[in-house]
Amino acid sequence: GRVFYAVGGTWRNLARLHMEMTNYPLGVMHHYEISADSAQAFLKQVAKGEVEKVRGIEGVSKNRRSLLPYGAVVLQEIMAAMQPSKIVVSAQGVREGFLYSLLDAEEQKADPLISAAEELALLRSRSVHHAHDLVEWTGTAFKAFGIDETEDEARYRHAACLLADIGWRAHPEYRGRQSLNIIAHASFIGVDHPGRAYLALANAYRHDGVFNDGIAPEIKALAPPRLLERARVLAAMMRVVYLLTAAMPGVMPRLKWESRGNGALALVLPASLADLYGERPAGRLAQLARITNRRLVLAVEGGPSVSVK
Template identity: 75%
Template sequence: MIAQSQGRLQNRRPLSIIDIGSNSIRLVIYEGIARSPTVLFNEKMLAGLGRGIVSTGKLDPEAVTRAIEEFRRFRALSDQAGAEELFVIATAAAREAVNGPDFIHRAEKILGTEIRVLSGREEAYYSALGVISGFHPADGIAGDLGGGSLELVDVAGEAIGDGITLPLGGLRLQDMSKNSPGVAARIVREELARARLLKAGQGRVFYAVGGTWRNLARLHMNMTGYPLNVMHHYEVGIESSASFLRQVARGDIDKMKGIEGISKNRRALLPYGAAVLLEIIAAMKPSNIVVSALGVREGFLFSLLSEEEQRLDPLITASEELAVLRARSVTHAHELVQWTGQSLAAFGVEETEEEARYRHAACLLADIGWRAHPEYRGTQSLNIIAHASFIGVDHPGRAFLALANFYRHEGLFTEAAASELTALATPRYVERARLLGGLLRVVYLLSASMPGVIPKLRWESRANGALALVIPASHAGLDGERPAGRLAQLAKLTGRRLELAVEGEQAIFAAK
């Protein structure tokens, strides 16, 4: 028997989802059903099943042959990974083609399971669930652009509003326009006139879902030199992106900066994705465009959770899981959450609900780099956190999480390795990250990174105007030069007079 690696959560049962789209077919094997799912294995093929469906009414025969062969591999990979369940969903091309039922029947025989062919309404529903699961909270219009169709649906918190499915997928537009992005734009404009729900999105976010839009955002990242190579929650400003989208929609992409970072198989559909996005912007007038890495597949996975699990905070659950896997003590991490909250209150620092969430997550992540060489713990932790597959956090929030951990290891006034992230975070987040890092630098030297002592530490206001960090008498041996030095750094950062004291004794250190 092969022992399971400790790098995986022990209570998870792997499952697989195969998503049969009009352009791509993807197998994703998940560690288990979870609020913030972790991918064990991910593979896709660009089959192009929906290519030519407008003129022939059938799935592309060569694509069918390739897909059927690939299903054998997908089934074998799912079994090899130990997946206990295999779910298969199919979307626009499979439900619309006259030879779709025959294709599905052949695929079911190979995969050994029933394939769920989603209706347009179901596809929109699961796409909306994917967006709801990935943002905290979602509020706007979700648009899922596939190869065969575009699903638009209103999302607000956990509520799913009006939705519509339109025949505006990238492959379909390419066929309908006879490879003319200009003609495609006119087709899109006419079809979007039926999407009255877009008017309700004015001034709200448009969530862009689907591979074509993700690659469009990737090109925008490459062209602008964006410092964080994370797709989920990437924000594209309306005015700043207008000329970019118009250039792509004209098909003028071969010499664009960063185009080499986009797969050649994906480039052909970029102009159609840009054309659709431009028309949506014109009809909806959103506040901005936010990219979602989660869509129908993740929405389907989210639907398998209990209502209680669906209500969990995805960022906090993912951070706690990482603490379980990598920290010396997850109990110590939870103690940090409580103590830092009390510390901010003692310093008179107020938090918004979002800032409290991010501080909570940062505390859970504060010790994930302890196995690295001491001189590299800060930069390693920064890179792990900044590029982790977190959901429920925007990019400035990611920068805060990474910077708090960086300052905790590297010092409060070190910038070199973190300059790109400090530029991405807001000035307020940088200030908060330094303060949190300073608090962590003090308390880690009093706890030896183990639980038990942190709940016994407290802040006391003194008559001389100082704020004292009081160590219980039972742990008096923990005082010394090192924590005193760290407190001096915190005093310098905050401009406060701080004291380190043992309960029942005079202050042993004062700093300002």
């Protein structure tokens, strides 16, 4: 009943064929999952040996096709003996495992997803320090709103914040699409496909609007409702805070959430940032209020305030 992790080139090519047969919407091999029931029917067909007649065989290299029936038979025997709950495919192999063994203990403990997102942020975003501010600020905001997170969901939010600004060089009309494509197809490990969808959609919603239902339906299909909801909430928070900070580090820690009466939450700007108070930030906060179904207030410390719901 445990998961069988498939490591090796023949397994990957079988998985590639399964992707093609099922019209799977994301062509990323790492952590591709095949249910036990789906695998049984698929392997039975491939094991017959007539792979050239299998739908989707064009997606597999001709040099690898002759090995597929043998791999299918071996995997059938493994499944008969182990009775796994599902198959999860690894894009990594023996070489990567050997390289990992050469790392010191501290490096081995590092989260591979967070490390990769950090490197991408350093390469493509305006300020990785601002991204770190965003990680801390959204964590505080989620707690203020009473939004619980599993350990993996918190990791995904952390990575999404690091990746939030990687598309800033693109034309505004294409930032969301470009960011989504980079993230959805990046060579990340330490994340499954629903988590990858969360990362990509949070970034797309941040640029293209949290109520844009036309964004990447094929990617949305990979994520359960809980992750889709959290991607929208996170994106709505990003849309508020990027407008107030312009990606400048050091501003976000000065923006505080305060509880008000009747369950309302106030985003309070310090008096020194009173010039940021206005209609546009209030409008962005209204979007967040609508998504979270909370009454929110934009306020200046010791100054004006406006309720947006």
